[in-house]
Amino acid sequence: MNHFLNALKGLVNPSHCLIEEGEKAPYLMDWWGNRSANVLAVVFPASTAEVAAVVRLCHQSEVAIVPQGGHTGLSGGALAIGSGRSIILNFSRMNAIRELDLLGQTMTLEAGCTLIEAQQAASEAGRLFPLSLGSEGSCQIGGNISTNAGGVAVLRYGMMRDLVLGLEIVLADGSVLNGLRKLRKDNTGCDLKQLFIGTEGTLGIVTAAVVKLFAKPDAVSTAWVGIDSVEHAILLHAAMREKCGDRISSFELISRTQLDLVHRHQPQINPPLNSPHDWVILVELSDTGSQAMLNALLESALEDAFDKALIADAAVAANGAQAKTFWRLRHSVSDVNVKEGKSISHDISVPISRIPEFCKAVRHDLEGLMAAGIELIVGHVGDGNLHYIVLYSHDVWNGFDSGEQASKVVEVNNIVYDRALSMGGSISAEHGIGLLHVEKLEAARTDSEVRLMRCLKNALDPSNVLNPGKILKTLN
DSSP states (O other): OHHHHHHHHTTSOGGGEEOSHHHHGGGSBOTTOOBOOOOSEEEOOOSHHHHHHHHHHHHHHTOEEEEESSSOOSSSTTOOOSSSOEEEEEOTTOOOEEEEETTTTEEEEETTSBHHHHHHHHHHTTEEOOOBOTTTTTOBHHHHHHTTOOBTTHHHHOOHHHHEEEEEEEOTTSOEEEEOOOOSOOOSSOOTHHHHSSSTTSSOEEEEEEEEOEEOOSEEEEEEEEESOHHHHHHHHHHHHHHHGGGEEEEEEEEHHHHHHHHHHOTTSOOSSSSOOSEEEEEEEEESSOHHHHHHHHHHHHHHHHHTTOOSEEEEOSSHHHHHHHHHHHHTHHHHHHHHEEEEEEEEEOOGGGHHHHHHHHHHHTGGGOTTOEEEEEEEGGGTEEEEEEEEEHHHHHTSOHHHHHHHHHHHHHHHHHHHHHTTOBSBSSSOOTTTTHHHHHHHSOHHHHHHHHHHHHHHOTTOOBSTTSSSOOOO
16 A cells, blocks of 8 residues: 555644554544444645645545544444554544624534534624533534534524535545525525435535624523432423523433532532532523623523422522532533543434423333442423443453343343334434444334435445445445
């Protein structure tokens, strides 16, 4: 492959084409610690033209391409597979914000721009880019688009798919599809950009996007609410939607078992409530009106809920600093769980009204497997998305042999996913399919849907060079 590598170095600055094993190593491990297959090179393009040239060379040389953003994905979408005849295309150098159109309420930015950079650029211009994730300091816009990211503000603003107006895409043959339109209405045929949102770089590689901006809220009011059951969470959500309308931007559910772990690993953060509760809701309202009026609305809604016995206690953040403390508890979950042990984690969604039924049924189904594990639940209840986690401490997990570990993962996954599907739900609400959930996809979608997905893949990437093995099983 020396000829290929020499040609590759001629397309980008040689210092941005890593081929030594030690140099490549940091880019071959995902957030969970799963290791990628080896790759020929890790390439850092600086422009769409460089991406197109690299893709064209790979297409001609039959070398697979694995797009990589901030490396925060949880489904293995940025891991290479196979014999090593592939490259990683890392977008960290393509991080420019090309344009802010304040009158049109849009921002055009490159795929390697981190989410927090996009948020800050919008905020400094007096606007809001509402996508918000725990990994926003390092995840990148290209990755957010490729996985159709969700996060904590979907309830009000929708998924990433709802925030994208236009895309610039490099196709499998190296040609560039320039669809960086700012239009909110465009019925000229197929909405092609939607093919590339949520398909994890398997149909085309996102290099830039036009995203929607919103009015920056003048007022934000946040509360930490203790409740006794998941049923009360659903009823509280409905009551608050009726009282507060679309001012609710976030409505997060956290189990006591999860918060106990957070406080064990971060004892410096004081619990917001005087006594623990089985469940907590983190709710946030935002508006362009008066802070005092928004606070009064939240307090009134909570008082109504207390009168209906839907909540046991609540603390409304007195200021922005206290609200950040509430959110710090919520966003600490993933890091804390990694420190505590082995998580068998799920990103499912079910109809909101069936969340209590799902939790009760899965707890019953898993009873025999939970003797040495802990059930943890964190969810975006307002959009039906639960992160259902079975966690084993490091000591317990390491006490199982490799066969027992593999068996437990399969058993737990099958129970959780099958129960979600039986309730009209999904096995992947926001994290994507990636490499880790390929086998389950075909059970989650109909034969006709899978055939159509394969038709799209074969039409747009007949040589299977774009992120092979992700979403769909690779067929001989």
